[in-house]
Each structure stands twice: as C-alpha cells, then as structure tokens.
Amino acid sequence: xxxxxxxxxxxxxxxxxxxxxxxxxxxxxxxxxxxxxxxxxxxxxxxxxxxxxxxxxxxxxxxxxxxxxxxxxxxxxxxxxxxxxxxxxxxxxxxxxxxxxxxxxxxxxxxxxxxxxxxxxxxxxxxxxxxxxxxxxxxxxxxxxxxxxxxxxxxxxxxxxxxxxxxxxxxxxxxxxxxxxxxxxxxxxxxxxxxxxxxxxxxxxxxxxxxxxxxxxxxxxxxxxxxxxxxxxxxxxxxxxxxxxxxxxxxxxxxxxxxxxxxxxxxxxxxxxxxxxxxxxxxxxxxxxxxxxxxxxxxxxxxxxxxxxxxxxxxxxxxxxxxxxxxxxxxxxxxxxxxxxxxxxxxxxxxxxxxxxxxxxxxxxxxxxxxxxxxxxxxxxxxxxxxxxxxxxxxxxxxxxxxxxxxxxxxxxxxxxxxxxxxxxxxxxxxxxxxxxxxxxxxxxxxxxxxxxxxxxxxxxxxxxxxxxxxxxxxxxxxxxxxxxxxxxxxxxxxx
Numbered sequence: 101x102x103x104x105x106x107x108x109x110x111x112x113x114x115x116x117x118x119x120x121x122x123x124x125x126x127x128x129x130x131x132x133x134x135x136x137x138x139x140x141x142x143x144x145x146x147x148x149x150x151x152x153x154x155x156x157x158x159x160x161x162x163x164x165x166x167x168x169x170x171x172x173x174x175x176x177x178x179x180x181x182x183x184x185x186x187x188x189x190x191x192x193x194x195x196x197x198x199x200x201x202x203x204x205x206x207x208x209x210x211x212x213x214x215x216x217x218x219x220x221x222x223x224x225x226x227x228x229x230x231x232x233x234x235x236x237x238x239x240x241x242x243x244x245x246x247x248x249x250x251x252x253x254x255x256x257x258x259x260x261x262x263x264x265x266x267x268x269x270x271x272x273x274x275x276x277x278x279x280x281x282x283x284x285x286x287x288x289x290x291x292x293x294x295x296x297x298x299x300x301x302x303x304x305x306x307x308x309x310x311x312x313x314x315x316x317x318x319x320x321x322x323x324x325x326x327x328x329x330x331x332x333x334x335x336x337x338x339x340x341x342x343x344x345x346x347x348x349x350x351x352x353x354x355x356x357x358x359x360x361x362x363x364x365x366x367x368x369x370x371x372x373x374x375x376x377x378x379x380x381x382x383x384x385x386x387x388x389x390x391x392x393x394x395x396x397x398x399x400x401x402x403x404x405x406x407x408x409x410x411x412x413x414x415x416x417x418x419x420x421x422x423x424x425x426x427x428x429x430x431x432x433x434x435x436x437x438x439x440x441x442x443x444x445x446x447x448x449x450x451x452x453x454x455x456x457x458x459x460x461x462x463x464x465x466x467x468x469x470x471x472x473x474x475x476x477x478x479x480x481x482x483x484x485x486x487x488x489x490x491x492x493x494x495x496x497x498x499x500x501x502x503x504x505x506x507x508x509x510x511x512x513x514x515x516x517x518x519x520x521x522x523x524x525x526x527x528x529x530x531x532x533x534x535x536x537x538x539x540x541x542x543x544x545x546x547x548x549x550x551x552x553x554x555x556x557x558x559x560x561x562x563x564x565x566x567x568x569x570x571x572x573x574x575x576x577x578x579x580x581x582x583x584x585x586x587x588x589x590x591x592x593x594x595x596x
Contacts, residue, residue, distance in 0.1 A: 166191050173201065173223055176238040181264045181271065184209040185221075198239075200224040210254050219245035224269075239269040246276040252379070252402045255280075259333065262309050262326060266300040273297075273311075288442070289434075291315045316434040318342065370394075379403045385411070396448075406443035416450035416462055422502070422543045429543060433497050437468045444468040458483055475504070485518055487511040501544040510535040519591075522584050528595040532556065547571050555594060562593040 170187045177183050188205040201223045208216040222242040250257060261271070273296040280288045296311040309324045324335035337346040343366050350359040361372040369390065374383035385396035396411035421428045431437075437444070446466040453459045462480040466473070473495040480488050493506030512518060512532050519529045537553040548570040553563055566589050 169201065172236065173238065176236070177223070177241070180238055180269065181241065181261070183261075187221075198224055199226075210257055213254070215250070215254055215257060216243075216246050216248045218243050237268075241269065241271045243271075243273045244275060246273060248276065248278045249281060250278060251281045258309070259324075261298060262307050262324065262333075263330070264298070264307070266298055266307050270300075271298040286440075289315065316431050318430060404443075406445075408445040409447070411448040412450070413448070414451050415454050416448065416452075416464070417454035419454070429502055432473070432495060432502055433500065435497055437473055438471045440470045442468055442471075453480075475506070483517070483521075485512070485514050485521070487513065498542075501542055504541045504543070506539065508535075508537050508539055510537075522588055522591070524588050524591055528588075528592050530591075530595050560594050563590045566590045566593060 166189065169191055170189075174185050174187065177185050186207040186209065187203050190204045192202045194200055194202060203221040203223070204219065206218045206221045207214055208218070220243075222240075222244070223238055224240040224242075226237040226239055248257070264271075273293055276293040276296075278291040278293060280291070292314040294312040294314065296309075296313075298307065298309050300306070301308050304325075306325050306328075310322070312321050313319070318339060318341055320337060320339045322335060322337045324333060326333055331352055333348075333350040333352075335348045335350075337348070338344070339346075345364040347362045347364075348359060349361075350357055355377065357376040359372075359374045359376070361374070363370040363372065363385075370385055370387050372383055372385050374381065379402045381400040381402075383396075383398050385394075385398075386392075387394050391414070393412070393414040395413070396409060398407065398409035400407040444467070446464070448462075448464040450462040450464070451460060453462060460481050460483075463478065464475070465477045465479075466475050475490050475493045475495065478490040478493075482488065487510070489509045489511075491507040491509060493504060495502070495504050497503070511534055515532045516529070518524075518532070519526075533556050535553070535555055536557075538551050540549045541547070550567045550570060551564060553559065553567060555563070566586065570586065
C-alpha cells in the first residue's frame, strides 16, 4: 500500500464516521431538540476536526523519504545509545499504540564488527515535533528475535550498554539468543534471552539492567547496575531451579577487572575472588568461616582456550555433581562439552564422601579434550581395606540420560577385613588379591551393569551373572543391606 493510499484510507474512515453521526442525529430532528442538536453537533464536529488534525499530525512521518528516515534514525541511535545500526530498505511507520518505525532484518556493529542480526526492530519516537524529520527524537528501542555473537573481543557489549542514557527511553530485547564463540568462530554455548530491559530508575537515579534468560536448559535472572562513581558493577543472579543466588561486585582497574562474588546454595555459602585480564580468567573459591578446608583454584585461558580447576575439601558431596537436578549433571546433558575446541581439566582432592565415611582419600580427576569427557585415574580408598581406580572411562549422554562407562580396578589389601565387614561365612572366605571389571552406570536410573569381572585374572560366569545388574535404592541403609547380600551371594558362588 502506498503512503498516499494509506492517508486517503484514513480520511475516508473519518468521513464515514462523521456521516454516521450526522445520520443518527438527523433522524431525531424535531422542533424541541433542534437547538440542542445544533449545539451538540458543534461539539461533535469540533471534536472530529481536532481528531482529524491530530491523526494527520501522527501520519506526517509516512510522507518522509525512506533514505532520509534511515539516515536520521541511525544518527539518533548513535547519539543516544552509541549503537551503530545498519538498516534494510524495508522501513514501515505505525502510529498505534505510539508512533514508531518498524525495520526488518537490521544489524548492529560493535568495534567495526557485526555483533547482532535483528529480525524485527521497533524504534519509538516522541510526539513533540513530527513536522520536521531532523527534530524527531528517539525514545524506546525494542529488538525482537535477535542473535548476538560474542567472543573475547566483544564479551562486555551488554555491560558497556549499561552506561548509555536511558532517562527518556528504554532498550528492550525479546526472544533472542546470545552465541558465545571461540576465536575460531566455534560456538561454545548459547544463552536464550526471554526478556532483557535497560531502563533508568528515577528513585535510585541510576541505570538498571534486568534480564530473564536460560542457559543449558536452566532458567535464571540477572539484575545489574553501576556504582555512583562508575568504578564498580554490582549484580545479582538467581537460579531458582537450583536455589542458587549469586551476589557479584566487579571493580574496573587499568588493565584488568577484579571481582568478588558470594554464592548461596541452599545452606552452603561460598566466596569467590577472581581476576579478568585480556586473555585469562583466574578465580579462587573458599569459605573461611564455616568450612576453611574448602578451597578451589582455577583458571580459564581464552587464547588458546583451556581451563583447569583444582580443589581440596574435607568432604565431597557427589549429589551436587551428579544428582538428578545437579548443575554439573544438567550441564553435561546439554552435550556442550562435545566440542573439539574445549580443553578442560579438573582435579579435586577430598578426605571423605558426604554421608559415606567408609570411602576416603578421594582423588577426582576429570578431563575434557577433543569432545571426550573421561574420569581416568580417579582414585579412592575403602577404609584401609581396598583401593579403587577408574580406567578407560567415558561420560556421555544416552537417550537424554547421563551415563558413565569404564573399567574399575580394585586392589584388595586385606581380604579378611572385607569378609568381616560383609559378615561372610568363614567357609566361603577364599583369598582375593585383585578384582578387574567393566561397568556402565546410569546416573538418572541409578543402575550399574557390571561385566567381564575378573578375580585374580580369572572369570567366573556365575559371579558375572549375579552382579550383572545392580540397582541402587533411595535409602542408604537399604543400599548397604542390598550390597552385602548381593556380594555375599557372588562370594559364595565364587567359592563354589
């Protein structure tokens, strides 16, 4: 539809409206109400005339040249929000519910590089002066179905945007995605934006950034703002699904950024000190008051990309790593680590396992390289009786469930103590020195499949049959009784 036809159509609608009013009123004409009707119609006609003038005023931007509109809007956005846009030639104007331009397939450039593609861009303008294109002021900006591409060169785009002027206009981003990329343009992970808003809080007298997002299928919200001197950024992140709250303070120094965070996960509290430099992110996780033995030290290097995390603690809770709703388990299920550009190493030493004092001296090793996740060389002790070690292991996702597959080597240091713990009858207590087996463990179903079981390098078919399907119970006491009965049945079969 051309601009002229659009304008004529609105005038025709207004004319029909006037005619209908007159027709209804003329049908009621008589000598008694003629004077009243005349006065009433003067009011109606005055109102209609004002309405026509107002609508005509709102429609003025439809007559502007598109090239001039594009140029002026880009200048306004650059001056107001310091955003460099590139528009397509498809620019439409609409005055309902407020005057605004709609642009499809636009782009944003940051540091001379394209950072975003936007399916639909709405630029709301003020009512103040529509007679002159040069006097039109930009108010709110709404981006819909946008894709942002971030890497180490532009990762602080959203943070820097918080420094713009939002006193007479907001920026809103709806139903969009943020792609975090490796320098070689490989995607590391994706964050969904449900609704993001930059606005000025007139009570607090500061800009505020609020966003509702999702990462690795985990929803979270974040609120952020700068201190009065602009030297610090303060933010709060909430992950309600995990009952995790993070309070963060980031200080800007000359060549680096130094931060402090407070993690609250149920009743667990952790503090984090970290430092962000040009190509690296270093951090230290600790709790000096409640658990002074807990400490983690880690580093992410961006170019080339690799990361390592080392930790030591008195007690490790495996439910926080591999429980059904654990963050690590959910992260692994996304298969984000199945990326050949990721090189990650994890080393955690713990004295014991939470709610299981029989296991001690845990050395948890994990490595992610070339898209493979393994726990090779993970070791732990069972009392002072036996040593365990994982070999040729691999963590993967099968039908949406997390699975660990590998080999287990058990070195029995005191087989008599094993039999005492299991209350095995004395006539079945044969000497055992080493046990080797292959296993597959499903974390979601809590089922272990054991096979190729060798006792002192010998395979016993009956033992393999008995231990082929181990199903864990929900209750720890039930598990202990279940394991004792199952192992004693296998021992009896082995002893003949």
